[in-house]
Amino acid sequence: MNLLTEALNIRYPIFQGGMGNISNSILTAAVSNAGGLGTIGAGTMDPNEVERIILETKKLTDKPFAINLALGVSPFIKEMLSLAVKYSVSAVSLSAGNPAPYIPKLHIHNIKVITVTASVRQAVKAAEAGADIIVAEGYEAAGINSPYETTTLTLIPQIAKAVDVPVVAAGGIADGRGLAAMLMLGAQGVQMGTRFIATKDAPFHPNYKEKILTAGDTETVIVGRSVGRIRRVIKTAYAEKLLSEEKHGVSLEEFNSLTTEDIHKIGAIEGNGEKGFMNSGQISGFIDDLPSVSELLESMMAEASSQIKKISNMF
DSSP: OOHHHHHHTOSSSEEEOOOGGGOOHHHHHHHHHTTSBEEEEOTTOOHHHHHHHHHHHHHHOOSOEEEEEETTTOSOHHHHHHHHHHTTOSEEEEESSOOTTTHHHHHHTTOEEEEEESSHHHHHHHHHTTOSEEEEEOTTSSEEOOTTOOOHHHHHHHHHHHOSSOEEEESSOOSHHHHHHHHHTTOSEEEESHHHHSSSSOOSOHHHHHHHHTOOTTOEEEEOGGGTOOEEEEOOHHHHHHHHHHHTTOOHHHHHHHSOHHHHHHHHTSOOTTTSOOBOOGGGGGOOOOOOHHHHHHHHHHHHHHHHHHHHHHO
16 A cells, blocks of 8 residues: 555655746646656745636646645745635645645545655654645755755655654655665655656757756756755856856855756747756756656556565566
8 A cells, every 4th residue: 555645646656846936737737647746836926827727727637636735935835725625626735934834734634645855854844733644855856955965865765754644755766766766765655856847748948858858867966056056067167157156256145146947948948958947857868758747657567566575586
């Protein structure tokens, strides 16, 4: 029995990571229809825009999906929570802040609460506050990351040991072998972002997908370390510009102005690597095909099952 799939009424223990302002109904619905948990990332979008995406998603799927709220980023948390309740969203994923004040309010409306954590301490506090599911995200992941820089490999077994609620592994996973590995480490499932970008269903610019498909194993870089705002992106001219600005002493305020969600959209949606950045996890160096979301999830489950049996036979 998988506690994760049972709690969320999904077929496969595979989540889509929140993608902030590049979130869309097409990919969210595709993941949910394929048996996973699609996720709308609210980012810094206004409530009207998020409501539009929710309504579009509900037209495209009758399966469960989630909304991710970055507590320290979105200025509309109260409004987003109201939208989740209004449209009976199955789950709300809380990241980048303290989830404790919001968990009881969501539970009243039978909404499952997922919290994104990057340390054992954060995970334990979230579980004590009533979180239903803990996503443990390692340093390999795309986008804004924890300053702890703890890898997924070391983070998952420690958090799985420390809490009694289902744990989902995020960061560095793109296939069935990665899923099997995380299950062996104590997770109940996985969350992926970069892998879902490189799918036929994802409505992102071909340049973005091509950068992932042709990436080598060292094609991502960390920007923002000098100002304590770690973000993993794929190497582009704009990423080099960010690193140059840091080298010459950029301030946190200046760095934030250079890494807004609008600038991310220039890279991801318009495909312009000169004027915008493209979030990408380290696993991009492994990805070299463009399946549909359905094909991806089915192949992952088959491969994970095969790998687990293969390892079992070794003993």
